[in-house]
Amino acid sequence: MHLAFNEDQATFVTVLAQMLGDEAETGFHTVADWGRFDYGTALDARLEEAGFYDAAAEPDLGTVAAAAMVHEVAQVPVTVECAASALLRPFLGDDVPRPLAVVDDEAPGAIRFLPQAGALLSITDGAVRLARLDGQAREVDSLFAYPMGEMARDKLDWQTLDVDPATIRTLWQIALAAELSGVLAGGLSSVLAHVRERTQFGQALGSFQGVQHRLATDAVWLEGARLLMLKAASSRAPQDASLALAHVQNHATRIGYDLHQFMGAMGLTLEHPLHRWTYRARALRAEMGGAPMAFLDYAEARWRAA
């Protein structure tokens, strides 16, 4: 039992944090306006160029470093297709293009990142299939703070990959858990900054116990979720992965509510980026059937047949 990153992982996370914090140079955080989403083209390019998306395949970094990366990148207000590239793509074989859009169990409707995607990955119990894209996707308006797209999927030239669907499904659960816990952590940071500064009744909002206890509870849930996610990334066990995803999806609704409550009306405007985290969270909490399905996966893995 050793819950600190190894030396390589610690260096990886430190360098990544420096890159993400380099606001003046990269503009990852400051954008001209706070539209519903903003694809982080500059950030994406820099991560790819520096080889960050290949971490999972490196023995000394592995899926733990990749999951930590997804968690950190999810905290910036621009949106980047990181989760699938970091945690699935290294295990799909050579020459898989990115960005990578993912559809689980042939779920209907618009798909996150499809407008930017170089390929669409379909995960079902029976097969993992890949379709290379060439601008066929149609971008659609959405409440969710992601680029969303639709296309006629049955017309695509699907290629079945020689990978174990259960393994890829587990990795996707870990990736979603990492992204959702990161997205919520990013939202929490922005709200903490607000309640430290905003004064009402002569004192900072964040000094009221009614506010403190709810944000502290959210922090307890998120830190538990982060550790469950890292454990799942370390073991890659289906039971750990489903639990990590279920736990964070289960708490996402309440955390999102708290974040908007304490941001007040400002959180309902496009002048503040809170919606960029909370409306990513709304999309992610429903992925793969949401918390109930992930809980049922876990129950099956732990307790088997009824």
Place this chain on the structure above:
Amino acid sequence: MDFTWTEENDAFRARVRDFLDRELPTNWDEIARHGPGSREQTEFSLEFCPKLAEAGLLVPHWPAEWGGADRPTWEHFIMGEEMWAVGEPRGGQYMNVNWIGPVLMRYGSDAQKAQYLPEMAAGRAIWCQGFSEPGAGSDLASLRTKAIRDGDDYVINGQKIWTSYAGMADTCFLLARTGGADQGRSAIAIFLVPMDTPGIEVRAIPSLIGHGDIHEVFFTDVRVPASCRLGEEGEGWTIISYALANERVGIPRYEMSSQVLDLMVGELKARGAFGNAIVRAKAAEAAAACEAARLLVYRVVDERARGVPPGTAANLARVAVVEADHAVTDFGMDFLPDCFSGDGHAGMLAHHERAIVTGIAAGAAEIQLNLVARRHLDLPKGA
């Protein structure tokens, strides 16, 4: 980052389980039914702990100088998991090995160490902690029990309440005020008070959390020699802060919760009720609370094992442990309500009594939320 146990850890856990298999009697569930503070369990601990000590399993993490074997922090924690999972056969003696002994090693005089540590290491000492008072619970620093210096002695007057294990304790780890209330924390000292000292009266408080678990303790002109004081006058708050840092995650409650959850699922399966998707999902939700708590506690232990100074991890962990305990007992009451009447399900009943006190014992969960808010989230203190 490695979330697995080493072979050495596994071997140690197997050794503890073998010991429990051998030494726990067939009627252990009945003995453990009413908690570590009950007369039955305390008396059992006085037979059980000496055997643990003889096997080298009571204080393996203590220094060899005091009867231990300088074993790693993680082994001590594995021991705690295995003991709590079966209902804590060490009774209140878990406090001795977790924090009272280490506190005495750090702050005690040579005479105090010589007097108390060998008895603890032999499994023959029952202590109680005289912290809370009628007017000082979460606000522990407002305690009023007074210890007034009188020559070579102190004379103690006051009242403690909610005192676990007091009914059978040999010694009280007592917080008392040596100066005025206006001096706040700086006038608090700790005394190691023999419970047979004239002037001490103990009354059990009937409760929902087991037999003989909580008490009122009255101190009327209790005269103890100054040599009973632990550390210096005014050092009490520093010492108790050190002690509580160990105590907050001292009980691996999630382990018993997790095992009782398995027990509940087994019962539901036997009834053919576990096929219901809602029941299965709710069981998994309770499991998630247990596993989140487990990892948050492991982080505290990991930091301790690596020599990282105590931070806010224990505050976060303590809140999560409360949620886990409640999630499991609430699951049981929702889907197996009949198991909470009669004598048929001692494990669930025993867990329930332990679970409902988790958010209060060793400091209210809301105080931990205050600490998370201020220290972990850097939120400002209220006016």
